[in-house]
Amino acid sequence: MERLTRRASNERSARDSGAKHSFAKVAYAFALPYLLFLAAFGIGPAVFGAALSLFKTTGSNRDFIGIANYIKVLGDFRFVPAWTNVLTYLLIWLPLMTVGVVAISLLLHVRLGRVSTLMRMIYYLPGAIAGSASVLVWLFMLSPDVSPFGPALNAIGISDLYQVIRPANFAWLFAVIVFTTSAGGWIVIMHGGLQSIPTELIEAAAIDGATERQIAQYVKLPLIRRYVIYMFMLSVAGGIQIFVEPTMLNQVGSASSGGSLSPWWSVNQLGFTYAFQQADFGGASALSMELLVVSLLLALVVVFRTGFFDVAELDR
Amino acid sequence: MKWSTSGRWLCTTGAAAALLFSACAGPAGTSAPSAEATAATGSSAAPSSVGPVGSPQVQGNLTVWTDSIRQPLFEAYATAHPGVNLNIQVADGSTYLSKIVLANNANSGWPDVVFSTDPSQATTFASPLYGFAADLTTVVPADVVANFGKTLTPCAFGGKLYCLRNDAAPTVLWYNKKLMDQFGYTLPTTYAEYEALGLKVAQEHPGYLVGSAGDSDVMWEWMWASGCPFNDVTAPSVVHINLKDPRCTRVADLLDPLIKAGSVTRASYYDAGFAKDADKILMSIEAPWFGTSLFRDTYKLPDGLIAAAPMPTWSGDPVNYSAENGGGIYTVSSHTTNMPAAVDLALWVSTNPDAQKLDAGYSAYGPAEKAKDQQWASSFFAANPAPVFADAATKIRQDWKFVAYPVDSIWTQTVAQAVRSGGTIADSLSAFETQCIQLAQIAGYSVTNP
Numbered sequence: 165m166e167r168l169t170r171r172a173s174n175e176r177s178a179r180d181s182g183a184k185h186s187f188a189k190v191a192y193a194f195a196l197p198y199l200l201f202l203a204a205f206g207i208g209p210a211v212f213g214a215a216l217s218l219f220k221t222t223g224s225n226r227d228f229i230g231i232a233n234y235i236k237v238l239g240d241f242r243f244v245p246a247w248t249n250v251l252t253y254l255l256i257w258l259p260l261m262t263v264g265v266v267a268i269s270l271l272l273h274v275r276l277g278r279v280s281t282l283m284r285m286i287y288y289l290p291g292a293i294a295g296s297a298s299v300l301v302w303l304f305m306l307s308p309d310v311s312p313f314g315p316a317l318n319a320i321g322i323s324d325l326y327q328v329i330r331p332a333n334f335a336w337l338f339a340v341i342v343f344t345t346s347a348g349g350w351i352v353i354m355h356g357g358l359q360s361i362p363t364e365l366i367e368a369a370a371i372d373g374a375t376e377r378q379i380a381q382y383v384k385l386p387l388i389r390r391y392v393i394y395m396f397m398l399s400v401a402g403g404i405q406i407f408v409e410p411t412m413l414n415q416v417g418s419a420s421s422g423g424s425l426s427p428w429w430s431v432n433q434l435g436f437t438y439a440f441q442q443a444d445f446g447g448a449s450a451l452s453m454e455l456l457v458v459s460l461l462l463a464l465v466v467v468f469r470t471g472f473f474d475v476a477e478l479d480r
Numbered sequence: 481m482k483w484s485t486s487g488r489w490l491c492t493t494g495a496a497a498a499l500l501f502s503a504c505a506g507p508a509g510t511s512a513p514s515a516e517a518t519a520a521t522g523s524s525a526a527p528s529s530v531g532p533v534g535s536p537q538v539q540g541n542l543t544v545w546t547d548s549i550r551q552p553l554f555e556a557y558a559t560a561h562p563g564v565n566l567n568i569q570v571a572d573g574s575t576y577l578s579k580i581v582l583a584n585n586a587n588s589g590w591p592d593v594v595f596s597t598d599p600s601q602a603t604t605f606a607s608p609l610y611g612f613a614a615d616l617t618t619v620v621p622a623d624v625v626a627n628f629g630k631t632l633t634p635c636a637f638g639g640k641l642y643c644l645r646n647d648a649a650p651t652v653l654w655y656n657k658k659l660m661d662q663f664g665y666t667l668p669t670t671y672a673e674y675e676a677l678g679l680k681v682a683q684e685h686p687g688y689l690v691g692s693a694g695d696s697d698v699m700w701e702w703m704w705a706s707g708c709p710f711n712d713v714t715a716p717s718v719v720h721i722n723l724k725d726p727r728c729t730r731v732a733d734l735l736d737p738l739i740k741a742g743s744v745t746r747a748s749y750y751d752a753g754f755a756k757d758a759d760k761i762l763m764s765i766e767a768p769w770f771g772t773s774l775f776r777d778t779y780k781l782p783d784g785l786i787a788a789a790p791m792p793t794w795s796g797d798p799v800n801y802s803a804e805n806g807g808g809i810y811t812v813s814s815h816t817t818n819m820p821a822a823v824d825l826a827l828w829v830s831t832n833p834d835a836q837k838l839d840a841g842y843s844a845y846g847p848a849e850k851a852k853d854q855q856w857a858s859s860f861f862a863a864n865p866a867p868v869f870a871d872a873a874t875k876i877r878q879d880w881k882f883v884a885y886p887v888d889s890i891w892t893q894t895v896a897q898a899v900r901s902g903g904t905i906a907d908s909l910s911a912f913e914t915q916c917i918q919l920a921q922i923a924g925y926s927v928t929n930p
Contacts, residue, residue: 222608224587241918309753326694326751326900331893425892440578441886442922443609445585 647841
């Protein structure tokens with residue numbers, strides 16, 4: 165009897181491991197194209213940039229100078245303001261994102277149906293526009309002369325676009341612009357997370373007399389905690405790299421006779437300036453490496469500390 | 481299923497990498513910059529040209545970067561010189577620096593001739609950082625240089641000539657003749673009169689303008705004409721910066737009261753919504769192209785309103801200096817494999833009357849401008865401004881230099897922004913000075929201050 169069971173279980177485990185192997189092969193086959201692109205356009209340039217940051221680049225000459233680029237960049241008068249700008253932007257945008265996305269997702273999840281689905285699609289649409297186009301749409305919206313919200317803008321004292329696009333307002337402006345473009349995608353993801361909550365839990369809470377708000381606060385929110393942290397970390401990593409919005413605003417805010425408004429507002433822009441205004445790829449790489457290191461640390465935290473990427477055991 | 485330890489490590493590292501790079505262009509909405517790496521094919525090794533410079537027998541392959549407005553000039557050259565195979569690439573001028581840096585790193589891909597609307601790019605192109613502009617001192621004939629007159633300021637530095645001018649932009653005093661007659665004012669001949677008139681206008685006819693301060697034009701048109709020393713290149717890679725010089729502060733002392741009174745606007749003439757106030761411009765110090773591009777084409781003012789007058793004089797100055805605001809340049813690449821043809825091209829488009837006729841600006845080359853100055857006798861202007869331009873072109877202040885870092889960017893961020901937000905020019909000049917010094921040092925200059 166025991167031998168029969170053992171043989172049956174051996175057969176089963178042999179069959180299972182065969183199934184597991186073919187499952188793994190299919191998974192790798194799906195992942196392979198992305199991995200190729202990742203290597204060519206992600207990891208490759210990053211490694212090249214890391215190496216380049218240790219060299220002084222003049223024309224096509226490369227001279228090894230160790231960490232001199234990092235020290236030089238640290239002493240640049242635009243370095244601290246750029247980081248300050250980026251951190252201010254994050255300080256405004258991250259709470260807006262986290263609270264906004266979670267609140268909207270929970271609200272949409274209260275009653276599922278056509279309205280909820282339609283709203284999710286509407287929230288998602290701005291994210292389908294490329295970043296630069298969305299900045300242009302916003303500039304159009306903020307110009308009292310041409311905006312459909314012109315009267316409302318005039319009512320709060322804004323008679324001229326240039327009152328709005330001032331460097332002092334940039335952090336707020338970008339926070340709002342990036343929120344409208346990125347919130348939709350995260351709302352869709354949060355919805356997926358909320359859908360994975362077993363309905364029995366929600367029903368049990370409802371039977372126990374919980375209101376919708378209490379269900380959201382005590383049942384749903386703890387169960388999507390991982391998604392919220394994932395979103396937060398990814399937003400930080402993406403946020404510190406902000407480039408498109410300040411560059412677009414720079415184009416608009418400049419007079420036609422030259423003179424840019426904010427060519428080095430964000431750290432990424434400063435890196436761009438180093439590369440293409442000062443012909444200093446080494447310095448630009450040093451700045452980029454700083455951004456990379458911060459993003460990398462955050463990514464590692466997400467992977468290893470939030471349990472988001474834990475692989476579940478498959479029962480067969 | 482349970483994974484082996486190494487498999488799990490591989491998977492999570494891969495996930496970390498994916499996470500990291502998806503942050504670049506993920507739902508966060510912002511994406512990392514992509515440098516424009518357009519393939520600019522340089523000239524291939526061509527047979528050397530036959531015949532001296534200026535000869536129609538010039539041949540070879542040439543690549544040209546230009547804007548769409550100057551494209552007809554290059555096409556005319558190609559028609560007139562069948563031996564030259566011209567590859568004209570229309571590109572946005574703001575991408576030139578990045579493309580040249582990429583070409584420098586790749587050691588190929590430079591064009592042969594570049595047209596630039598920004599004359600300050602010559603110093604950047606010629607600086608050791610870029611090493612792009614060829615030295616034209618020996619290949620441009622002396623009489624050609626003489627006929628350019630005083631317009632070669634952005635091109636001639638370090639004792640060498642690095643570019644040729646397409647159009648000159650000597651500032652003049654544009655005014656609305658109808659309004660001036662209506663209000664009974666006379667044109668100022670000194671800056672003291674200018675200030676007095678500005679204050680009078682603010683009092684008697686509020687809303688009417690004698691200038692704008694919301695952009696970097698003040699730097700080019702006022703500071704240059706006054707001789708303010710902050711681009712004062714005294715030796716190669718040595719720049720003298722002193723914003724406390726009286727020649728700088730007198731500009732602030734004149735403009736700040738007018739800004740406060742309202743007759744100099746805090747906005748910029750190039751603001752999207754300014755056109756509706758354009759008929760309120762009583763007078764303004766601007767370049768010749770302002771009359772055509774802005775007054776006529778953008779603001780669409782009626783005919784017979786606008787005329788040009790000579791610049792006012794600062795007390796103590798020997799003459800009513802003018803400045804330049806813009807004016808395109810042609811640079812020849814130092815990497816070109818066909819130097820005679822490239823120089824011939826640059827000379828032809830900048831000096832040949834047939835070429836310059838295709839350009840609506842005020843030609844920098846004297847004879848070429850004389851050949852086409854009838855274009856200024858249009859019905860738009862109340863009086864032909866060409867004589868005023870010609871006079872102003874002989875009085876371009878020559879002690880102004882160009883530097884390899886973006887000074888007008890710093891001006892826009894410090895002074896222009898301060899003015900727009902309600903501040904004064906005088907208070908923001910020290911911030912401007914500090915940033916000029918810092919940027920000069922980053923660009924490799926040593927700075928003498930004061």
